[in-house]
Amino acid sequence: METTAGTPAPTGIGKIRRAGAIGNFIEYFDNALYGFFAVTIAKLFFPAFDPVVGLLSTFALFGVSFVVRPLGAIVFGHIGDRWGRKTVLISSILLMSIATALVGVLPTYSAAGVLAPVLLLFCRLCQGFSTGGESTTALVLVAEHSPVPDRGRNVAPLISATIAASVAASLTAMIVSLAVPASALSGGFWRVPFLIAIPLGVVGLVLRLQVDDAEVYKSAAEVSTVIGKKHTPLAQAFRTAKKGMLVLFLWVALQATAGYITVSYMATHLMHFDGHSTISTYAIIAAGLAVATAAMPLLGRLTARMSRKTFAMAMAAGLVIFSYPAFLLLGQGAVVATIGLAAFAVLQFGTMISSGLAVVELFPVDVRASASALPYALGFAAFGGTAPFISTWLAAEFSPTAPAFYVIVLAVIGFFVGWLGLPNAREMAVLADGGTDVGTGQETGAERRMPA
Numbered sequence: 001m002e003t004t005a006g007t008p009a010p011t012g013i014g015k016i017r018r019a020g021a022i023g024n025f026i027e028y029f030d031n032a033l034y035g036f037f038a039v040t041i042a043k044l045f046f047p048a049f050d051p052v053v054g055l056l057s058t059f060a061l062f063g064v065s066f067v068v069r070p071l072g073a074i075v076f077g078h079i080g081d082r083w084g085r086k087t088v089l090i091s092s093i094l095l096m097s098i099a100t101a102l103v104g105v106l107p108t109y110s111a112a113g114v115l116a117p118v119l120l121l122f123c124r125l126c127q128g129f130s131t132g133g134e135s136t137t138a139l140v141l142v143a144e145h146s147p148v149p150d151r152g153r154n155v156a157p158l159i160s161a162t163i164a165a166s167v168a169a170s171l172t173a174m175i176v177s178l179a180v181p182a183s184a185l186s187g188g189f190w191r192v193p194f195l196i197a198i199p200l201g202v203v204g205l206v207l208r209l210q211v212d213d214a215e216v217y218k219s220a221a222e223v224s225t226v227i228g229k230k231h232t233p234l235a236q237a238f239r240t241a242k243k244g245m246l247v248l249f250l251w252v253a254l255q256a257t258a259g260y261i262t263v264s265y266m267a268t269h270l271m272h273f274d275g276h277s278t279i280s281t282y283a284i285i286a287a288g289l290a291v292a293t294a295a296m297p298l299l300g301r302l303t304a305r306m307s308r309k310t311f312a313m314a315m316a317a318g319l320v321i322f323s324y325p326a327f328l329l330l331g332q333g334a335v336v337a338t339i340g341l342a343a344f345a346v347l348q349f350g351t352m353i354s355s356g357l358a359v360v361e362l363f364p365v366d367v368r369a370s371a372s373a374l375p376y377a378l379g380f381a382a383f384g385g386t387a388p389f390i391s392t393w394l395a396a397e398f399s400p401t402a403p404a405f406y407v408i409v410l411a412v413i414g415f416f417v418g419w420l421g422l423p424n425a426r427e428m429a430v431l432a433d434g435g436t437d438v439g440t441g442q443e444t445g446a447e448r449r450m451p452a
Contacts, residue, residue, distance in 0.1 A: 012211070013154060016145050019211045020138035021161035022204035023093050026197055027131050028162040028263055030100040032169035033193050034062055035264035035388065036282070039271070040190045044108040045117045052396060055268065059388040061117065062264065065124035066385025069132035073370075073377035074234060076133020080369030081233035084213045084221070085141040088369070092134040093208060097201025099126035104194030128385075135380075136359045136372040143360040144214035144368075152303025152311075155356035159349050160296040166263045167289045169193070173267075174282030220365040237363065237371035244362030245375045247421030248355070251312070252379030254414035255355050257387045258319060258348035258407050262289075265388040265403075266341065273400040274331045284334055288341030295346045299353055308357055312418030315350040319411035322347060327404040351414070354422070361423060383410070 034041070042054035045061075072092075080088040103123050109116045138158060146154040172193045180189045213221075237245065261269075270281040303311050322343050329340025359372035394402035 013142075013145055015207070016142055016211050017154060017157045019089070019204075019207040020142045021158045022200070022207055023089060023096065023134045023138050024158050025161040025165040025168075026093065026096055026100065026200050026204065027127075027134060028165035029169050029200070030096075030103075030127060030194070030197065031062075031260070032166045032263045033173065034103075036169060036173040036267045037190050037193075038062075038264075038268055038388075040186055041120075043186060044110075044190075045120055047109050052392075055272070056389060056392060059265075059392060061121055061124060063385035063389055064121060065128035066381040068125050068128040069377035069381045069385075070374060072129035072132020073136075073373035074132075075129075076137065077370035077373035078233055080133065080137050080140070080373070081367055085137050085144070085217065085369065086208065086211060086213050088133050088137045089141065089208045090205065092130040092137070093201055093204045095126055095130035096134060097197045097204070099123045099130065100197035101195055101201075104191040104197075131380075132377045133369075133373055136376045137369055139356040139359050140368055140372065141211070141214070143356065144216050144365070149304045151357055151360065152353055153297070153300040155353060156296045156300025158356060159300075159352045160293050162259075162263075162352065163289050163293040163296065163345070163349055167286050167293065169263075170267075170282045170286040170289065172196070174279060174286065177278050177282065216365055233367040233370040234374065237367040237374075241363050241367060241371045243421070244358075245371055247417060248358050248362060248372060249375035249379045250417040251351070251358065251414055251421070252355055252376050253383045254316065254319070254407075254410040254417075255348070255351040256380045256384030257410050258344070258351065260384045260387040261391055261403060261407065262341075262345050262348050265391045268388070268392065269395060269400065269403070270330060270337065273395045274337070276334070276337065280334050284338045284341060287338045288345055291338075291342035292345035292349050296349060296353075299346075299350050303353060303357065307424045308354065308361065308422040309418055309424045312351070312354040312422050313415055315347055315354060316411045316415035316418055318347040318350070319344075320408055320415065323404040323407045323411065324401060327401040331400055354418070358422065 038055060038058045042058040046054040046057045076088045076092060079091070100123075103120065106119050106123070107116050112119070139155060142154055142158060143151050176189055176192065177185065266285055267281050270276040270284060271278060276284065306314075326340040326344040330337045332340075355376070359376065360368065363371040390406060391403040394406060
């Protein structure tokens with residue numbers, strides 16, 4: 001099955017996209033739910049604290065789960081390079097689904113004392129560990145099945161899944177809040193959305209059992225088996241792909257910060273700092289993210305018409321220009337706030353498409369899972385996991401618009417990272433011809449015969 005620039009995507013690409021997207025959906029659905037119910041979780045698991053301190057503690061616990069992402073990236077990255085992308089995706093979705101569902105059955109502080117937040121921490125750590133290998137491996141699987149010009153279009157549904165998950169979480173939270181009084185919500189109804197991870201996990205497992213690794217990976221794996229390997233994939237990546245790993249880490253710093261401000265912090269911001277009601281907040285987020293979802297196919301197609309460099313720089317420049325106005329709009333009426341959130345979300349999720357392409361095009365196939373997973377996980381650990389905490393602190397200490405300046409600083413850095421580190425038009429032509437790997441400057445063996 002040779003995939004060149006001019007050939008259509010493989011027949012089963014739709015099934016492969018769905019198998020990759022379901023894990024992203026569960027990950028972002030869980031994290032968005034955690035953000036939407038942060039105020040409730042703070043009261044139930046940290047009742048002895050001042051409300052703001054309890055909220056900060058809740059987001060600190062959210063951030064701690066990101067600390068184990070790099071460990072998950074190392075473990076799952078190694079498995080993905082040595083035993084296949086499919087093996088990783090089956091393992092990660094099982095762990096992720098079980099850990100998310102367990103959040104819905106945990107005892108609260110009033111029932112278990114200090115054990116309650118400890119158990120919540122354990123669940124968050126399991127979720128973080130599984131996500132360390134899930135995010136990039138799903139992107140790698142889909143992109144490796146795609147011809148170079150179609151990669152953006154085929155990766156975009158995985159990004160859409162993250163937005164759809166946030167919309168679904170917002171609608172779920174809104175329905176639960178409308179259906180039950182506040183006392184009943186705190187009494188146990190907040191648990192119901194987390195239990196949805198059980199059927200989602202079953203669906204994801206079935207989908208992933210039906211797909212296979214791409215031929216480009218199988219070819220590289222056969223070569224590796226014949227000639228043997230002196231180094232682990234991660235050690236080999238540090239020897240040959242350091243530049244690409246640094247580029248991905250710096251770009252993910254922007255993506256992760258803006259992303260978790262959008263899906264995990266935004267509900268708290270709208271309610272606590274901008275004065276929107278609970279129902280209005282959920283409606284603003286659902287509508288704004290629905291607009292972003294509709295924009296993803298268009299952005300995916302744009303990647304076939306411009307270089308990766310130009311696309312990434314455009315997304316970063318957009319965040320530099322529009323972040324502050326977007327946060328100003330959040331403090332206005334519901335319709336205006338929706339416009340601000342939608343503009344911010346479209347640009348933020350555009351940065352995710354750039355990351356999805358970079359995980360394949362910056363690294364050779366034989367170390368791709370390891371080389372992409374670790375910097376991606378480190379970027380999320382350092383920036384994504386801390387984004388809700390830092391944003392809450394900035395808004396409380398300075399003004400509701402202060403988080404925008406945090407994004408702007410990272411977007412300026414991201415602009416130069418895209419300019420200096422991502423493929424230009426000439427390098428894209430080389431990729432389409434199956435030539436030199438952009439991240440390493442080396443020929444990629446199996447990829448030279450069969451571009452991913």
